[in-house]
Each structure stands twice: as structure tokens, then as C-alpha cells.
Amino acid sequence: MTGASQGSSTTLNRGYMSNSFTANENMNITSRLRGRELNNHCGGARFVSRNYINKSMLQQLRFEKELKGHSGCVNCLDWSEEGSLLLSGSDDTHAIVWDPFTYEQKETIHTAHTDNIFAVKFFPKTNNGIVATGAGDSNVYVHDLSHNVKVHGYSCSGRVKKIVATPIMPHNIWSASEDGIVREFDIRESPKSCTKNLIDLTPLCTPQISCKTLAINPVQPHLLAIGASDPFVRIYDRRMIISQNTSKLVNGGKRAFDPQTSESCVSYFAPGHLYIKHKEDQQRMRFLSATHVAFSPDGNELLVNIGAEQVYLFDLNSKKHTIFQSFPDNLSSASSSKSIPIPGQNKCPTPQVDDMELGSYLASIGKCPLPYSVTSYKGNRTLSPQAEELKEQANKLFGEKKFIQSISAYNAAIDIAPYSSVLYGNRAAAYLKRGWDGDVYAALRDCHMALSLNPSHAKAHFRMAKCLQELGQSMEAQACLADFKNCHSNYNNTTSCNMLDRAIKSCLKNARKQSTPAQQSTNDTNHNQASEIEAHLQGRSYDYKQRYCGHCNTLTDIKEANFFGPNGQYIVAGSDDSSFFIWERKTSNLVRVMHADSSIVNCLQPHPYICLLASSGIDADVKLWSPQPSKDENDNRVVKDSETYTMAMANQVRMNRDPFETLLYSVGVSVSDNPSGESAVPCTTS
DSSP states (O other): OOSOOOOOSSOOOOGGGTTTOOHHHHSOHHHHHHHHHHHOOSOHHHHHHHHSSOHHHHHTEEEEEEEEOOSSOEEEEEEOTTSSOEEEEETTSEEEEEETTTTEEEEEEEOSOSSOEEEEEEOTTSTTOEEEEEETTSEEEEEETTTTEEEEEEEOSSOEEEEEOOTTSTTEEEEEETTSEEEEEETTSOHHHHOEEEEEOTTTSOTTOOEEEEEEOSSSTTEEEEEESSSOEEEEEGGGOOOTTSSOEETTTEEOOOHHHHHHHEEEEOOHHHHHHHHHHHHTTOOOOEEEEEEOTTSSEEEEEETTSOEEEEESSSOOBOGGGGSOSOGGGTTSSSOOOBTTBTTSOOOOOBTTBOTTHHHHHTTSOOSSOGGGOOSOOSOOHHHHHHHHHHHHHHHTTOHHHHHHHHHHHHHHOTTOHHHHHHHHHHHHHHOOTTHHHHHHHHHHHHHHHOTTOHHHHHHHHHHHHHTTOHHHHHHHHHHHHHHOGGGTTSHHHHHHHHHHHHHHHHHHHHOOHHHHHHHHHHHTTSOHHHHHHHHTOBOOSEEEOSOOOOSOSOOOEEEESTTOOEEEEEOTTSEEEEEETTTOOEEEEEEOSSSOEEEEEEOSSSSOEEEEESSSEEEEEEEOSSOGGGOTTBOOHHHHHHHHHHHHHHHTSOHHHHHHHHTTOOOTTOSSOOOOOSOOOO
């Protein structure tokens, strides 16, 4: 197996899927070696850590080997600490330890599980001699490989979906299960004395809440990220958690939590549009949940794969609240004498506004944190020749209605010129035209950024009102449009402005008609299903930094997304269309798409030190992927550029299928309007 490839002497051009790479990224490994000899800028270990994955290697990434040994779907993978072994768990209730370099089975663990294995983990600092498995039978077992025996175990009250560990505490593991509880286990003591419920989500959330996934920060191991059966990811500080044995029992056995105590130990993260729409999605039988969470290698970012939605990246150090938290909380009461509170900023109310004077709208924009620190930027905002060329190419693609490619080109241009209001405004228009899940909110964020950079940007101002209207925020849209008319009176009588004005007024009129006392009572009942503290924490959720689109995640609840590279330069995720996707982390542009399963790819685990990927899914095998010398045209597993965008569009259609059709498809019944002609699913892992 080749851990690194010299690649081609010329950089392969994959169109706008790769335009965002810098000049250094375009250098192949031979050029980098020559540069090290001539300049001697970095030593051997540093050179290897920086260069074991780069663009040239990704362009050569291909199928290497199938590891056969399971007889059911392979639901989970884990590399050993030093990367010499690979552990897999399957529906066949067996776990296998592989040598990924000789492709041999080193050990087959015939576990005592009676249901599908969903989680496997090497214990760190044990010379790869102890592993843990978790399964659908609600049990976690610890196995001593040197004696091939089960040495520990404990039971949960729901399926075990994830097990994590950290070298800082090599004798401990943490498990997440569908009973809504994260448990901590110490193998040095007996199970009865050391198993404890560390975090229980059910007192704050509804009793039906379930933990789907779990991650531990590699740099700050006291931080645990929990993905649950809703669009909110919770990061707990284990040091701040008060023992649940000391909390007070109220309301039929539920435990009472102090709001300040809760806020000190947990932070919530969710894309802004999902925060305001997740209840509507539930009514449509479209249930969103986090299927995988992962911390970046430096511990500063969190990656989340949200079922029936996209993959999102959150910045843990520069926490940004959603755009909506800069808006007045209740514009309908603007005519009252009271000032309007801003969510999360109760001590800083907005100025009083008159019902006929909603024109001070832009004044509130600066209250929302921005993706860039524009207030402190003093440099030149003129586009460089390279950024100007990318902008012109993006505009041309937009005119040709190639909105996916256009957005990729704008992404590349913004990476070069992050302070150009024109680029943000243009990309917002492309998002609105493309219309994928989350695109309207992404366009709103871009309009917000464009206006922050240039408050006189008329198109961004108008598109912001349009985005708010499409997101169901009619009062905010009315305020934004009123301010637009005030600032740009020459547009007041245009067709677009009049149409948007009529649409907003119609929505507001219908909302008043539908808001009957009975409806209000129902809404209050639904709201009370979650505690007030939970509602408060959800309302203060932090927004995403970047998102990655193109894959499909609807049929299983164990689909992963992971960082790939020594600094997490790339993002990888599996998909329901039998493929896995690779994006550049910084720009979100697609770099590579590969066919990797006969049906669904669930697991993608990058090797910790070399350019090697392990994948698994519905097929009863594990596949290895590494740089290979063959050409793309000779490899039917490589998805061509011309097919990539078609696949991405089909995946967006698939994610918005009628829930009944999705249910039929998940049990192996073909759907007549299948956009990609895919075959029936032989089995499911969730």
C-alpha cells in the first residue's frame, strides 16, 4: 500500500471544484521535496505532518482493497492510536481487528451482543489490547484481546450508538445511547460501582430525546459534544457538571436544574434556519438529528452531519449567534411605548420604534456578530486580478444558470477577497436561485455580510428582505423592506419591490387570521413539551461557520462526517447514493466524489498519519482508499466532474422526498420517481 504518491508533474484541473486551492496546495509532492532541499524550511517530522495529504494526492485517491470477513452491514470503524490496526463492527454481532497494510484479520471478536454493533473503540495506552463494543441490544462490552475474553460490561436503556475515549484518561470510556444518557465507565473497577450517568438530556428535553452520537475534544478532553434526535448539538464541560444525585427531584421524578448552572456547563450549536424551522419540519414528518459529530485536530472547530440536511462546521472560539438574534424580538408590538428586547441581549434593548417608522433597521445589523472582523479591517478591499477573474467567471456561470458551479467560483473568490461586499451579494443571488436546503439562510448571511461591509449595497438590502420573507419572518421582512425603500427611494415603484411588498402583507394578513385562540393554545402546549431552560438554551444557540452540500443523509442515523488531513484541511462524508464526498474545509468546494458501496456509505475514518481512508456501509466489507497511479478514465469508482453536479442535485431532491416514500425506500421498496435510478436497499443499519 502506498501511503504517499508523487502524483503528476502537472496539477489536474477539476474546474471550480478545485479553483480555491492556493499556490502551495497546487505543488505536487516532488516540488515540495525539492523546495525542502533548497530552502530547508521545515524538518522531517514537520514536513511529513504538513504533506501527507494535499491536492495532488486527493486527485489520485482511489480504491485500494476490500477487507472481507463480516457477514452483515459494517456500521462502525476505529483506527488504533498509532494507526497500525483498524477495528470494525457489524450487524453480524462480530468485531474484527484488521492489519490495513497486509489486509489480514488479526483478531475476530465473537461478542455476546444479540443485536447490531453500532460502536467500537480501541482503549488508548493499552498497546491495542483492549477494545469496547456497543450495540443495539443496549449493552457495552469491554474485551481483552490478549485472552480473547469479555472482561467488563454494562447495560443502558436504549441502543448504544457511540463510544469515545481519550489518552488523557486511558481507563475511561463514554457511551451515548438512545435513552438520552451519556454514561462514563472506568474499567479499573467493577461495573456496578463505576458506571455513572454523566449527562441525562431527558430532564431538560422531552422524554423522547435520544443521544445519537458523541465526540470528545482531543485538546480539551473535558469538552464532550453530544448529537441528539434534534438539530441542536450540545457541548458539555465535564468539570462543570453537577452530580445528578445532588439535584432536586420535581414533577414526578424529573430533576430540577438551575438556568445559570446549566449555561455554565453547556453550549448549544445549531444552524440558524434550523432553529426557527425544526418544529415546522417535525410537522412535515421530517425529523432532523445529528448523525455524527467530530472535533477538529486542534480542538477549535466542531463538524456536524445533520440527517435530512447538510454538514455544518462550527467555530468554538469565535461563537456567533444567529442572524435573527440581531432583530427585534416582537416587531408586532413596535407601536407600544416599551422598547423591544433582543434575544440574548436583555440588558441592551433596542430604541423605541414607531409602527410607521421601521427605518432604523440597519442600526440593528451591527449587533449581530459577523463571520469576519470587518470593523477592525483597514486594508485594501479592491479585488486582486485573480479574485476579479473568478468573479467574472462566476457571473458568467450565473448567467448560464449553472448556479452550483457559480457558487463554487464565488467561494474561491471570497477565499481570496473576504472583504468584498459585491462577492457576498452576488453569491446570495446564486444561493436564492439554487434553492437547496439552507440556501435561503446562507443568502441571508451573505446579505448581512455585504451590508456590513457596504451599507449602501442596494441589491443586498433588497435580497435580505426577500430572504426574511422566504424564511417566514414576515415582520422582519416588512421592517427590512421599509428601510430599503427609505434608503433607496428610486426602487420604490419597481415591479420586484411591489411584488415583495404585496407578498409580505399577504403573509401577515393570513398569519393574523390563522392565529386563533385555539391555535395559540396548541402552540403553547407544544412549546411546553420542552422545559423553559431548554427553550432558553436553544434560543441562545451559536450559528455555523461553514457548510458542505452535495451528499444525502436520510436513510440511516449513523452517517459520519470527519476531518481529513493533519490540520483538518478537508471534510469527508458518506451518502445515501453509494458515494462519499470530499470538500475543502475552508471554501466548502467539492474536491472529490467516489463510489464506495452498492447502496449507502455510512462510515469514513481517515488514518491518523497517512493519506488513507477506510469506508463502510451496507456492504459486508471494509474498503480502503489511498493515492494510486491509475487514471480517472480507467476507474469507474471515480465520479466525473460532469456527473458530480447532477448527483448533488439528485441528492437534494432525495432529501426532500415524501417521508412515506423514504420509509418505503429504507426497507427495500423502489420508488417510481427515483431521481438516480438506484437499486433497492438490501438492509438498513438504523
